[in-house]
Amino acid sequence: MNDSSDSPDKIIGGNSSGTSGPEKVIGSEYSKQNNSEKVLSGDEKPERAAEPRPSQSEPEPSFESIETLISNSTGNGALKAIPADFENKNGSWSSILSDNPFDNLYLDYKQFKTISDEMVSGNYEILTKFWKEKFLSLNGVAREKIKIRYGESTINDALKKLDLAQQRIKTASGRLLYFEEREKNAGKTGSNLLRNCLKWLLMREVWPSGLHVHSLIKE
Known part of the structure; x- marks a missing residue:
């Protein structure tokens, strides 16, 4: 009879009652089968794969209509800065495409009684600066991106439309x-x-x- 101490491994049946079941391997074979796995202590946690960074995208467009945005801006005393959605492809910058000079200057014509000369000139300066920057960008590295967002003809015509609008409603x-x-x-x-x-x-x-x-x- 062989002494169990001569065998490096020991096989234990899966069920002591004699029914078949999976066998468990212990001893040196168990170490060989698992030598590529890292043994974690009770306090250690498995490493998590680095989560992908969210891709940078344009600001979310507003759900408010352009008319509402312009009306609210006019009611609040006109523009203080360029609206955030002007950097969106579908932003309210498209007011420059209107045939309404009030729209071009981001003013609500229905509130004409409360619109002052200063409000007109202030919006004119803010919007002129914005469209001048976009016009200069047509010669920069972001040329194609700017053209896709606003349209080249829009950028080329914007300053002329602002000048005309300012002349029409400055008084x-x-x-x-x-x-x-x-x-x-x-x-x-x-x-x-x-x-x-x-x-x-x-x-x-x-x-x-x-x-x-x-x-x-x-x-």
């Missing part, structure tokens, strides 16, 4: 004149919309109630 009389023009045009647009809707109704000839609508529109 109280100029602001009043544009407001009246705007309201007059808005009235025409509303009338044309109503007229087109009624013409569409005429395609049905008769309403379900039997009421003829031809008389509602005079050609």
Whole structure:
């Protein structure tokens, strides 16, 4: 009979009751199988893989409409600095694309009575500085990025539009004149919309109630 002390390893059955089960290896074979693993003490914690850094992206665009942002800015006494969302592709800088000189200068035309000459000139200076910087960037290393964000034609035309807008509404009389023009045009647009809707109704000839609508529109 062999002495158990002559064998470096000892096999222990998985179940003492005689049923089959996984066997456990102890002794030198256990060390060989696990020599590549690091043994941790009770106080040590396994090392965690370094988490990837979040990629830098543009500031989140505002959920407020451009009209709301401009209205709030005007109500608060006009711009003190360039709005943060001007660095977003879909930011409120797009007010420069409007045909409304108030929009171009980030002012709400509906508040023309409270807009002062100083508010107009202040916004003009802040916005002019911003667009001058973007214009100069077209010759820099960030050229393509700037073109994608704002559009090259937008940058080239921005300063001219600001100059024109400032000339149109720099005085109280100029602001009043544009407001009246705007309201007059808005009235025409509303009338044309109503007229087109009624013409569409005429395609049905008769309403379900039997009421003829031809008389509602005079050609």
